[in-house]
Amino acid sequence: DQQVKQNSPSLSVQEGRISILNCDYTNSMFDYFLWYKKYPAEGPTFLISISSIKDKNEDGRFTVFLNKSAKHLSLHIVPSQPGDSAVYFCAASARAGGYNKLIFGAGTRLAVHP
């Protein structure tokens, strides 16, 4: 059973506009969430994270929103740039349970076009 779900396999956005990538989770024990960006033939690159005690975290063009009651988080990229084109993975961990492993979603392929 997929505990972290990214229901949109792909997303196409025009350069300069906002990209919104969504992620849902089912395990209420998750208390830390991360977004990774992955280019072909490279390992996932850490992008931004959020603790379950917060509902928003911002870093430059990237903002992550967490809605605990809905078990939903989203990554906003504003403005989107062609270099943002990659696969974005949502990941979650349950540190309170003593487990630090990351559970990944299936990924969303973002294409930013001119």
Next chain:
Amino acid sequence: AAGVIQSPRHLIKEKRETATLKCYPIPRHDTVYWYQQGPGQDPQFLISFYEKMQSDKGSIPDRFSAQQFSDYHSELNMSSLELGDSALYFCASSLSGRSYNEQFFGPGTRLTVL
């Protein structure tokens, strides 16, 4: 900045052979994680080590074993290789004691079993 180093980057083996993948974490990182990413799939957690002790175990086959050495590098040993073992194997490292579980990934080893 120094990143996670994995070797080899590519490996081709025949069925029933053995393979050893190596991971060198970011300096001062004391925790190492191994993930397996099959074609078109999300990374799946295999096993992790903290201070040379196994800290968590995921969906790692009994044919696989791993360890972390005194210099914190880790090796994933895979025996009796099967076609289904063909995948990208990522190593990630993190620093324990931090408030946040940010794992930094290496470039991966692409294993092809023929």
